[in-house]
Amino acid sequence: MTAEYITALREAGITDLRVKDLVELRNHGVDPEFAGRIREVFPDVRVKDIRELAIHNIDPEYVAEVREVFPDVTVKQLVEFGIHGIEAHDVSQLRAALPDITTRQIVEFGIHGIEPDYVIAMREYFPNLSPREIVELGIHGIEPESVAGLRNIFPSMSAKEIVEFGIHGIEPEYVAALHTNLPEMSTKEIVEFGIHGIEPEYVAALRTAFPAISAREITKYGVHGLDPDYAATIREALPEMDLREITQLGVQNIPAESVARLTREMAERGYTGLRAKDIAAMYHQDFDPAFVDEVKRIGFDVLPLRQLIELWAYNVDERYVEDVRESGRPNVTVEELIQLRRTERRDFERQMERLHRELRDLDFADIVNADQLVDLMALGVDLDELRAVREADPDLTLRELIRQRRAERHDPEDDER
Known part of the structure; x- marks a missing residue:
């Protein structure tokens, strides 16, 4: 610190100096002429503020131009402008375009690279556009x-x-x-x-x-990512079907060709005006329209589609109906046939569940699957036999047991299950 430096500062009008201020100005290389010019354009500026402006390379001309637009601008705001590279002429143009704009909003414009030309152009389309909306557009x-x-x-x-x-x-x-x-x-x-x-x-x-x-x-x-050709193909087969129903079919991955085939073959048998839910039910049950002919031969003519699909799903075929009629029920109805099959299926499923539990309790080495359960039931292998087999040969697997029982029956089929 030299006497010349202190004298130069005083001559520049910086007289409110403390030792601490002198040291900081000197350490940051603040030129006395710079300090004096800053004090001229910003009379109320403090010595430490002069140092801040110098650190951020904010010159007196910049300060003067900004203060013409914002007389009450603070040193902190000037520094923010400088940090974000906001030019003094940009401040002037923005204030002219948006008279109510604040220094904070100008900083936000600078952060997002919003230039005055952009603001002016946008205001041509939206005269009442706010700074916030301009930022949104720019972002x-x-x-x-x-x-x-x-x-x-x-x-x-x-x-x-x-x-x-x-x-x-x-x-x-x-x-x-x-x-x-x-x-x-x-x-x-x-x-x-x-x-x-x-x-x-x-x-x-x-x-x-x-x-x-x-x-x-x-x-x-x-x-649902459905192809327009899918809708066109189905519409050709079913002109009355709307897009909502076509969408239902597409969501279920029902091929357009299957829709067209089922529609055509069912129409040949008198079933027209099918809806999406009808086609979906037939498709998911793998329904064969030829089953309609079989049902008619049984003696059930023009059944509702719902009953047809249920008969198919429960495997109520011509032979089954004959067996029921011969068992003493010559006038059995469609609903009774369906109920019979439901009961049989429930009983069969219960037997399967019981057999599965018993096999698991006996700790057979191989995995028990549905095919093995069906084979055991068809071969008439009951729980007592399973226990006896297990005691005689703990290492025997279900697959080997099924093979043995088939051989005993002289069954030519050697099914690897």
Whole structure:
């Protein structure tokens, strides 16, 4: 610290000096001329503030220009401007474009790289656009050209809606292509399309098959990733079926060819106007339309489809019905046949569960599966026999036991189960 340095500071008008202040100014290389010029443009500035401005390379001219726009600006705010590279002329332009803008908002603009030209251009489309809305637009990379393109399609589109488009990466070209296919679309519906990746070509294909289709219907169909050709094929087979029902079939992975075949073969047998739930029930039960002919031969003509599918599912075939009739029930009804089969199935399942528990308790070495259980029941192997076998040969497996019993019956089938 030299006397010359202290004298120079005093001559520059910096007279309120303490030893600590002198040391800090000197240590940071603050030039007395710089300090004096800062004091000229900012009379109330403190010595430690001069040091802060010098550290951040904020020169007197910058301070003077900013204070013309913001007379009450603080040193802290000036430093923030400097840290974020905000030019003095940018501050002036932003204040001119947005008279009520605050220094804090200008800093936020600087953080997000929002230039005055961007603000001016956006305000042409939205005269009342707030600084917060401008930041939202800038953050999501929405350019004035994009706004122009979108407002050509939706003249009353709000800044909030445009931001939502930006969030989901929806470009004006995408919007224009969708609008060509669905002129009545709303901005909310376009966002839904964008979220689910529904392309304009997809919309065009569905509109070909369903000219009156709505955006909501397209969204519900597209959410499941179903192909437009799928809908077109089913619509050709079932002209009265709407897209909602076609979607139900697609969600269940029912091939369009199966839908067309079942529809055609059932129509040949008098069953027309099938709904999606009817086709789904037949498909999942692997229903054969030829079963209708068999049921008619049994003596049940024109049954409701529900009963047909239940008869098929419970394996009520021609031979079974004959056996029931011969057992003393010549007038047995369809519902009675179905109930008989239900009872038989429940009894069989209970026997299977009981046998499975017994085998598990006997600790057979191999895994007990459904096929083995069925084989044991068909061969008439009961619990007493299983216990006796286990005591005689603890290492015997179920597979070996089944082979032995088949051999004893002279069964030619050697099924590896």
